[in-house]
Amino acid sequence: MNEADAFPRAAVDPFEEEALRLQRVLQTMEQALAGGPKPPLRDEDEEDQDEALTADEVADVAVAGLARERRRALASAMREPYFGRIDFSPEGTGVERLYIGKRGIDDPVSGDRMVLDWRAPAASLFYSFAGQGGEARYVSPEGEVRGKVSLKRNIVVRDGELQRVVDSYVEGQQQTAATDEFLLYRLGDAKDSRLRDIVATIQAEQNEIIRADRNLPIVIQGVAGSGKTTVALHRLAYLLYQHAERLRAERMVIFAPSAMFVDYISEVLPELGVGGVQQTTFSAFALRVLDHAVLLVDPGERLRQRFALRQPTEYTAAMREVECKGKLETLRSLQVFLTESERSMPPAGGALAPFGRSLEHATVVRWFFEEYASYPVLVRRQRVLARVRRHFEMEAKAVGQTDRSSKRKLAAAIRQYEERWPSMDPLSLYRQFLEWHPDLTTSSLRQPAKRGARLHVQPEDLPLLLAIHQWLYGVDPRDRFDHVVIDEAQDFSPVHLEVLRAYCPSNSFTILGDLSQSIHSEAGIRDWREFIDQFPGGCRYVELSVSYRSTFEIIEFANRILRPFAPSVEAKPIFRSGDKVMVEEVAWRDRFEAALHHMLAMRELSSTVAVLTRTEEDAHVYHNACLEAGLDAHLLTADRTDYEGGMSIVPIYLAKGLEFDSVIVVDADAHHYHLSERDAKLLYVGCTRALHRLCILHADPITRLIEWTKA
Ligand SMILES: Nc1ncnc2c1ncn2[C@@H]1O[C@H](COP(=O)(O)OP(=O)(O)OP(=O)(O)O)[C@@H](O)[C@H]1O
Numbered sequence: 001m002n003e004a005d006a007f008p009r010a011a012v013d014p015f016e017e018e019a020l021r022l023q024r025v026l027q028t029m030e031q032a033l034a035g036g037p038k039p040p041l042r043d044e045d046e047e048d049q050d051e052a053l054t055a056d057e058v059a060d061v062a063v064a065g066l067a068r069e070r071r072r073a074l075a076s077a078m079r080e081p082y083f084g085r086i087d088f089s090p091e092g093t094g095v096e097r098l099y100i101g102k103r104g105i106d107d108p109v110s111g112d113r114m115v116l117d118w119r120a121p122a123a124s125l126f127y128s129f130a131g132q133g134g135e136a137r138y139v140s141p142e143g144e145v146r147g148k149v150s151l152k153r154n155i156v157v158r159d160g161e162l163q164r165v166v167d168s169y170v171e172g173q174q175q176t177a178a179t180d181e182f183l184l185y186r187l188g189d190a191k192d193s194r195l196r197d198i199v200a201t202i203q204a205e206q207n208e209i210i211r212a213d214r215n216l217p218i219v220i221q222g223v224a225g226s227g228k229t230t231v232a233l234h235r236l237a238y239l240l241y242q243h244a245e246r247l248r249a250e251r252m253v254i255f256a257p258s259a260m261f262v263d264y265i266s267e268v269l270p271e272l273g274v275g276g277v278q279q280t281t282f283s284a285f286a287l288r289v290l291d292h293a294v295l296l297v298d299p300g301e302r303l304r305q306r307f308a309l310r311q312p313t314e315y316t317a318a319m320r321e322v323e324c325k326g327k328l329e330t331l332r333s334l335q336v337f338l339t340e341s342e343r344s345m346p347p348a349g350g351a352l353a354p355f356g357r358s359l360e361h362a363t364v365v366r367w368f369f370e371e372y373a374s375y376p377v378l379v380r381r382q383r384v385l386a387r388v389r390r391h392f393e394m395e396a397k398a399v400g401q402t403d404r405s406s407k408r409k410l411a412a413a414i415r416q417y418e419e420r421w422p423s424m425d426p427l428s429l430y431r432q433f434l435e436w437h438p439d440l441t442t443s444s445l446r447q448p449a450k451r452g453a454r455l456h457v458q459p460e461d462l463p464l465l466l467a468i469h470q471w472l473y474g475v476d477p478r479d480r481f482d483h484v485v486i487d488e489a490q491d492f493s494p495v496h497l498e499v500l501r502a503y504c505p506s507n508s509f510t511i512l513g514d515l516s517q518s519i520h521s522e523a524g525i526r527d528w529r530e531f532i533d534q535f536p537g538g539c540r541y542v543e544l545s546v547s548y549r550s551t552f553e554i555i556e557f558a559n560r561i562l563r564p565f566a567p568s569v570e571a572k573p574i575f576r577s578g579d580k581v582m583v584e585e586v587a588w589r590d591r592f593e594a595a596l597h598h599m600l601a602m603r604e605l606s607s608t609v610a611v612l613t614r615t616e617e618d619a620h621v622y623h624n625a626c627l628e629a630g631l632d633a634h635l636l637t638a639d640r641t642d643y644e645g646g647m648s649i650v651p652i653y654l655a656k657g658l659e660f661d662s663v664i665v666v667d668a669d670a671h672h673y674h675l676s677e678r679d680a681k682l683l684y685v686g687c688t689r690a691l692h693r694l695c696i697l698h699a700d701p702i703t704r705l706i707e708w709t710k711a
Pocket of ligand 1: 183186187195196197198201202203206222223224225226227228229230231514548549656657658659688
């Protein structure tokens with residue numbers, strides 16, 4: 001694309017120049033929509049006859065489907081065809097004006113590229129270029145392209161109307177901090193109930209992660225609000241674009257911490273034009289692979305115990321087991337246990353044939369442990385038994401025993417031999433393992449009294465159950481992933497990762513999290529090294545320290561809560577100033593009234609408001625107070641699978657990953673938040689959920705975690 005001749009530089013002011021260009025692009029798009037080949041309309045009866053279509057007709061239908069999809073994409077791109085422009089002169093050639101949009105658009109007549117897809121190699125310039133005297137480079141499939149940038153421009157188009165043009169770099173002019181100005185303009189918006197794409201404002205350090213090599217696992221420590229979840233979703237869209245021939249969306253997965261979070265992020269990929277990527281939780285994935293042979297104990301119950309103000313005594317013992325189940329040593333013990341179980345599988349005494357020669361134990365052992373060694377255990381058993389059956393049949397034939405009664409005898413002998421093999425299923429093996437392991441018990445398993453009811457297990461049982469499942473059945477090729485994203489990975493254990501590695505043999509992982517938010521410490525990791533060391537072939541580690549979500553005041557406030565506990569990376573606020581954090585003392589009896597008052601005030605300024613409580617019990621109480629006052633607020637609990645936005649009452653530990661325009665942390669007193677690392681992290685998570693406004697309410701005495709506010 002070279003439009004240098006179409007618009008002489010600086011002939012008109014930037015807004016007019018872009019308004020003219022936009023008009024021309026929209027006209028071309030309209031013409032393409034009006035004149036392009038229309039897909040044939042088919043009625044439902046025709047669709048029912050799909051089986052009867054000839055190969056040519058099938059091809060026609062596929063082409064029509066593609067045309068339909070292209071028209072739909074074109075029509076939707078007309079609302080915002082592009083968001084940026086970069087004028088780039090590759091060494092030895094003239095200037096190219098590159099307009100960057102969510103999707104590439106070609107002029108249907110000339111075939112010229114009018115808009116470059118944000119994921120295209122040259123589009124990377126738009127994100128990585130930050131002045132540097134105009135020098136710029138990007139990597140294309142043909143190699144590195146070097147050159148000079150003369151203009152970088154942000155363009156806001158809404159519903160086909162040009163709204164704003166901001167130049168962040170103009171050759172020969174004094175550079176201002178205009179990139180930040182544009183980013184701040186975007187960050188200042190109120191958010192609705194869903195996470196959104198950030199293609200127009202991806203920052204250089206985020207761009208690097210999005211475009212990182214797919215073959216090298218990458219671990220990202222990112223502070224609250226640094227864009228981890230958003231970046232991970234953009235990375236999936238990028239990888240699919242870049243490796244369209246090798247990767248399939250259905251074979252890519254993002255593991256999120258809860259079903260509600262999956263709902264919250266569900267619109268980013270469709271906005272980026274990507275469908276079909278699996279978005280799930282580890283538990284949902286594990287239960288599906290285990291064919292729902294077990295159920296989870298109500299996940300809310302464990303969370304309620306974990307975050308109760310006073311934990312029941314049995315909880316401490318349970319947590320010791322949670323920690324143990326997440327350790328690689330335990331996985332290794334499981335492997336030892338399974339190898340032991342395997343050793344005794346071929347029944348002693350060989351296979352006694354009713355006619356002819358029997359099979360010696362040593363022969364069966366050789367088949368099982370040597371010849372079929374590369375197969376999973378149950379496949380090996382199946383193969384050995386099939387071979388024994390064939391041997392029995394051949395021996396019977398060789399001695400002429402083929403009549404009906406001989407056949408019956410033969411079948412009975414095979415059955416008897418089969419029965420001598422121990423039956424093996426993941427659940428009974430797991431139970432035996434828990435009984436065998438010195439530091440574990442079966443206390444996490446619950447067998448409901450009802451006959452035939454499925455066993456209930458806890459989330460920490462699932463990785464080990466999956467490991468047994470893999471050992472017994474292997475990995476079904478349909479469960480293999482081309483790429484795996486683990487969000488909130490600080491709550492994953494090394495055993496989770498090890499088990500998942502079997503489903504992604506290419507080791508193509510993007511692992512993101514924040515150790516400052518590890519409020520499930522027994523279940524997760526303490527240091528990213530634990531994961532990095534699990535990739536002996538190498539692993540990249542990156543830190544994101546800038547927080548884009550919250551105002552300067554909120555980040556400064558939140559950082560101070562964690563400082564006494566020496567976090568590994570402190571969040572750097574982006575300079576977006578907002579209201580001062582409000583810390584207000586209220587009388588205990590007035591606490592509901594105070595919360596309601598602030599909710600109403602904040603509702604005027606925000607589209608999403610959350611009241612964060614310390615426990616789920618408190619969330620119910622505040623929710624009831626809202627209902628009594630006629631306030632339509634949603635109660636978010638562990639079993640919720642959707643997030644509606646508006647006003648929400650949320651236990652603080654369930655708010656992780658979400659964000660709200662305004663947040664009210666209630667009951668920030670010494671009784672609800674102790675001077676402990678865990679409670680500091682809870683409060684930190686709560687405060688960093690706020691984009692624009694944060695209000696802390698407490699009754700006397702204030703928690704020591706923020707007593708500096710009273711100094
Ligand atoms: N480059 C960017 N441009 C505009 N907005 C951004 C950018 N990066 C992040 N954001 C915004 O910052 C907010 C936080 O993003 P996200 O939820 O992905 O962060 P996170 O690191 O996963 O946060 P947390 O760990 O606190 O849950 C979102 O509103 C997102 O749109």
